[in-house]
Amino acid sequence: MIPIHDNPGPRRSVPWMTWGLILANVLVFFYELSLGDAVQGFITVYGVVPAAISRGVPQTNLTPDPVYITLFTSMFMHGGWMHLIGNMLFLFIFGDNVEDRMGHIGYLIFYLLAGLVAGLTQVFVAPDSLVPSIGASGAIAGVLAAYLVLFPWSGVRTIVFIFIYFTIVTVPAVLLIGLWFLLQLFDGVAGLAHTQQGMGGVAYFAHIGGFVFGLLITMLLKNRLQPPAPITYPPFARHPNAQGPIRWY
Template sequence: MIPIKDYPGPRRRLPWVTWGIIAVNIVVFLYQVSLGPDAPAFMFAYSVVPVALTHGVPQTSLPGVPAHLPFHTPNPVYLTIITAMFLHAGWLHIGGNMLFLYIFGDNVEDRMGHLPYLVFYLFCGVIASITQVAIDPGSPVPSLGASGAIAGVLAAYLVLFPWARVRTIIFIFIFFTIVTLPAIILIGLWFLLQFFDGVASLSTVQQGMGGVAYFAHVGGFIAGLVITLLFRPLLRPPAPTSYPYLPRHSGAVNAREWWQRP
């Protein structure tokens, strides 16, 4: 499922923080690509490596890592929990993450405010990394990406705009279709996929294999959900037209009208 546009209602301020986060991620990724053969070493130096955090194992002693990394791991190593949020493993990785952040982040920032939203984003990313480390503390596989923090943003969107309409591309084998789904369905399905894929991945964790950090997504999502529910009474109320999925006339929602709206 790939969201391409949402309809949560008008914004009342420009999402400078969301745009800034996207810009920083893109700049870091382009720099990473420009490193050529040294790009993997750059990712390894600034990613979260669970065994380095839990056992103090130097990253240069891990399998497949050069004895002398051309980049210095942050000191203390726990700072990689922050730096890893701005690294990505490839074009699809960063493209997917930034698309989700672009679609859902602006309206969450509008409700939270710029600085609280930035703190919220970073906090969810930290909890996401901690969750992944807790699930697989002895792993030498680096964990990186903004998806844990973005999972928290999705959770906030789910709480604040549950019935906002989201245009979504759904792939079925080699075919695809575009449908309009309420956020509660789209994001709810996304979370369930992350959770069950995470449970299924536990066997690969036990074998010391790498893969998608599903539990980082789960941890970031739960953190975002809890924080948003706790602080929702303190957030600015939605704009009067924040719910365009409702028909303009009073009375019950007509399902056919809802689905036929753009």
Template sequence: MLPIADTVRSRSFPLVNWLLIVANVLVFLSEPGLERGARALIFDLALVPARLLADPSPRQLITLLTSMFLHAGWLHLFSNMLALYIFGDNVEDRMGSGRYLLFYLICGVIAALTHVFFNPDSRVPTVGASGAISGVLGAYFVLFPTARVTTLVFLLFFPLFVEIPAVIYLGLWFLSQLFSGTFTIVAGLEAYGGVAWWAHAGGFMAGVLLVRLFARRAPRRWYTDEYWPW
């Protein structure tokens, strides 16, 4: 299932959300043109659990932040930025730009630490904004459960666009991450498919638990979406 849009419109311009998207895209576009030494620098900026635990110095601790602005490929970047574009504007709208940025970074760090906890011996570099974005999804799950997510699905190879309640779409997504993460433990794998499942699960739970500390109170509405009618 590929999310295309949601039914909740932001009441303010999501400045920080767009800056995060632009920053991630610019960093990714700069990677192919880098010299070998600079590429080694990118490796140094990635999160490596075993390296961090062996040397928890500021140089390694900063990778909890820097790793979330690096991506492994076009599909990795596109899927992350699409999710951030669809769900991030509404979360920023409810939090305010400053609090949203802090929330995003905190969720990203918690997601990274969750990945380290479940993969302490891993020497595989971990990159991507998906942990922080998972926190945004967790916040959206709490703030906009009755919103609908327009989703592209394929039925016998025929594309269909369906609207799925956010609480169902995001709830199933979280359960899939939790199941996949549990499978890696049972199977004795660090990950499969090149995905840090526990980072996603940890980021989502961080978003669910922290959102009320950052979100501003919304006026009570008896509409399907709290901002309807526009």
């Protein structure tokens, strides 16, 4: 299922931070493309290598010191066009309203911490792996979890593929994101043997770690966040006897 549009209600502010994060990821990806064959070395230097993190020793002489900095640099790197487009699509659709509720700075801190926890979760699962992990998926998983808590019944227009056919349906966020998480959990457990052997593939446990972090933090802070923006009639649609804004329920 591929989300293409959501309808959680109006925002109070322009999602500058979400757009800025998308721009940063795109710019880093284009820099990766400019490196040509040297991109693998770039990934090894700035990606999260579990063995290097667990031992606290940089993987190469060029790796940032302390090596834990790679837990942040890896969040802005991607392994291909589909990896980048998929992540940025989810961030674009679900990030703006989460940012609106958390505030720009709070949202950025939340995003980075979710990515940090995601990286550490992958290290915990495979502490001796020499395979570098990259991508914004762990941080975005935290954003998805926050959206699930804050806008569970928001309608999400989604492309659903059925074999060679596809259709577009509107499903509640709780169903779409819930199924996404269950898929990560299932695939993560199914591929655990490969992960522990240090083989490449999708870092499912990073997704799981970021999601669980986002879920717990948002549930704890939900009552302290900004309330949803009220929905009002446009001026031409107001009842002639109505005074001021009117909320729709």
